[in-house]
Amino acid sequence: MKKMVLGFTLIFAASVLAETTPTTNTTNKPMIQIKGSDTLVNTVQVLAEKYMAKNPGKVISVTGGGSGTGIAALLNGTCSIADSSREIKPKEKEMAKDKVNEIIVGIDGLSVIVNKNNKISSLTIEQLGKIYRGEVTNWKDIGGKDMSISLYGRQPNSGTFDFFREHVVKADYSKEVKEMNGNAQIVESVKNAVSGIGYVGAGYTQNSKEIKVLAIASKTGEKAYKPTFNNVETKLYPISRPLYQYISGNISEDVKNFLAYEVSAEGQKVVTEEGFFPINDKQKESNYALLGITMEKAVTVKVKKGAKAKKS
Amino acid sequence: MGSGNCNDSENKLSTRNKLSLSKKVKEASIHGCFLFNGLLVILILIGIFALLVWASIPAFKEISIKEFLFSFNWNPTSYVKPSYGILSMLVSTLMVTIGAMIFAVPISIGTAAFISDIASSRVREIAKPVVEILASIPSVVIGFIGITLVGPYIAKIFNLPDGLNAINGSILLGVMALPTIISLTEDALKGVPKSYTEASLALGATKWQTIIRVRIPAAASGIIAAVMLGMGRAIGETMTVLMATGCANAMPTSFTDSVRTMTSAIAIELGEVAYGSTHYYALFAVGLALFLITFAVNLTADIIFNRRPKL
Incomplete structure (x- = not known):
């Protein structure tokens, strides 16, 4: 019996040790956990890498999983920043223990893509809605070839799923929509499926010649616009959206520094390189107000970066 | 023990x-x-x-058991009205599982018969570990193979826009069930007494006849148990089917349709569900249904296995 008791004590002690060791590690090395939107994950990853290269000793980990997953993780306290391609829902805000703050890190021209061999090159919001509600099931009904439409979409934990439903479909999606794991899988599927259609973040349409990005018209009879820099900024492109990051409670100095980097001119350059669009002055102002950066300081940062860029 | x-x-x-x-x-x-x-x-x-x-239990305060079991609509995050019917997911799960067995059982029995009865001892020493290594491939890797390799072939063969459907899921789950079924079938065949084989050969039966008509029937209960255990493995598999079957909500009507299994629904939705909501509890109810199915399958396997004639 004594041995058993000893054994259990050892097991208990071991488990206690195992529990405590990583905790002490994390307190020694502050790590920023970022989780959420699959649309933002690549961009934030690049931002984090560049930031870590400039600030040795800082550790940032970025994972995807979907906007809903990220916000749930933020509310549960398992990440410090949640990426989201949709606005936080009032219900989610209610559930939060602390005040949830939001910054906007970039703008997305949510792109509708088809196979390059599809002769359709523009659609109206109304047509898109009909397609995704399952009311139109053949390309010939909207001026294409006679073939049935293969619908590709995202899973319900995706912010893009929510945004597209809210602004385009305005009802439940057709049950025939195949729910893909992420933007990249939609692009991959539409590449191979002549009859395919999908919606993805602008950052995912950059390097693929096998897909076609459609021009979208806000109403029947109006001109259709492609998700380009000008059309997104002037809001002529009807389905552009801000890309958010949410932070809960008091923002730690480390997190604040990284957020400031993201919204700085240098950070916004990365966002643009990744295929998204930079934030406008109004959004910049509200970001700065939240982070407690004065505009003057921001300007000096800008100038400094400009000088650096000239040198290189 | x-x-x-x-x-x-x-x-x-x-x-x-x-x-x-x-x-x-x-x-x-x-x-x-x-x-x-x-x-x-x-x-x-x-x-x-x-x-x-x-x-x-809390799920059934708001969802009627009738809706849960007999409705085809599963859409808890609906734009209009949430619905919680598991029937099409249940059919999807059974479809890929049965498909997997159709694919895996003949291959498994053939392989097991080869390893236990035909292969020379040197070949057996290589073949056995190779089969076991198959079991150690992570499911996410198999899912990846399903998207990039199996899918395009299925699309080409059946002339479909993509290969994300029940056939793809069945093949991948079949591959994942192979090691379990092969190892256990081989054990069952090993358990058939030598005297059976010798008697059959002495009566003039060929080796093929002996394997097909004497040895495999003699090991039948062990083989059925092996198949059931392989099935239990296939039903509960998540990542592979999530990646390779397209996860469309519609009720599947053929093997070329996209399917959404119970496991993938739980995996996708549990990450973002609000704690304590009906949706949250409903996912546990789906888990319970899944647990009961796998429990029944494994229990049946166990009963069949223990009932086999003691040779």
Whole structure:
């Protein structure tokens, strides 16, 4: 019996040790956990890498999983920043223990893509809605070839799923929509499926010649616009959206520094390189107000970066 | 297992009374340790079951059991009105599982017969570990292969826009069930007494006839148990089907349709569901249904296996 008791004590002690060791590690090395939107994950990853290269000793980990997953993780306290391609829902805000703050890190021209061999090159919001509600099931009904439409979409934990439903479909999606794991899988599927259609973040349409990005018209009879820099900024492109990051409670100095980097001119350059669009002055102002950066300081940062860029 | 050890040690104790007290204490503590381990497994199983039941009950305050079991609509995050019917997911799960068995069973029995009866000992030494290595491939890798390799071929063969459908899921799950079925079938074939084989050969039967008509029927109950265990593995598989079957919500009507299994629904939705919502509890209810199915399958496998004629 004594041995058993000893054994259990050892097991208990071991488990206690195992529990405590990583905790002490994390307190020694502050790590920023970022989780959420699959649309933002690549961009934030690049931002984090560049930031870590400039600030040795800082550790940032970025994972995807979907906007809903990220916000749930933020509310549960398992990440410090949640990426989201949709606005936080009032219900989610209610559930939060602390005040949830939001910054906007970039703008997305949510792109509708088809196979390059599809002769359709523009659609109206109304047509898109009909397609995704399952009311139109053949390309010939909207001026294409006679073939049935293969619908590709995202899973319900995706912010893009929510945004597209809210602004385009305005009802439940057709049950025939195949729910893909992420933007990249939609692009991959539409590449191979002549009859395919999908919606993805602008950052995912950059390097693929096998897909076609459609021009979208806000109403029947109006001109259709492609998700380009000008059309997104002037809001002529009807389905552009801000890309958010949410932070809960008091923002730690480390997190604040990284957020400031993201919204700085240098950070916004990365966002643009990744295929998204930079934030406008109004959004910049509200970001700065939240982070407690004065505009003057921001300007000096800008100038400094400009000088650096000239040198290189 | 624990009780078997205990009986042995007790017999020894009674025959040899000279054992010192410290040894007795040692025996007792080892006995206790094994008993604890044995009970722990049962307790964990009961615990999981209790947790699932307990967390599912609140779901049925708002969802009628009739809707849950017989409605085709599963859309808890609906734009209009949430619906919680598991029927199309249940059909999807059964479809990929049965498909997987259609794919895996012939291959498995053939491979097992080859390894146990035909292969030379050197080939067997290589083939057996290779089959076992197959079991160690992570499911996410198999899912990836499903998207990039199996899918495009299925699309080409069946002239579909993509290969994300029940056939793809079935093939991948079949591959994942292979090691389980092969190993257990081979064990079952090994258990067939030599005298059966010798008698068959002595009567002039060829090797092929002996394997097909004597050895495999003699091992039938073991083989059925092996298939059932492989099936249990296929039903519960998540990542592979999530990646490779397209996950469309519609009720599948053929194997070329996209399917959404119970496991993938739980995996996709549990990440973002609000704690304590009907949706949250409904996912536990889906988990409970899944648990009951796999439990029934494994129990049947066990009963069949234990009923086999003791040779």
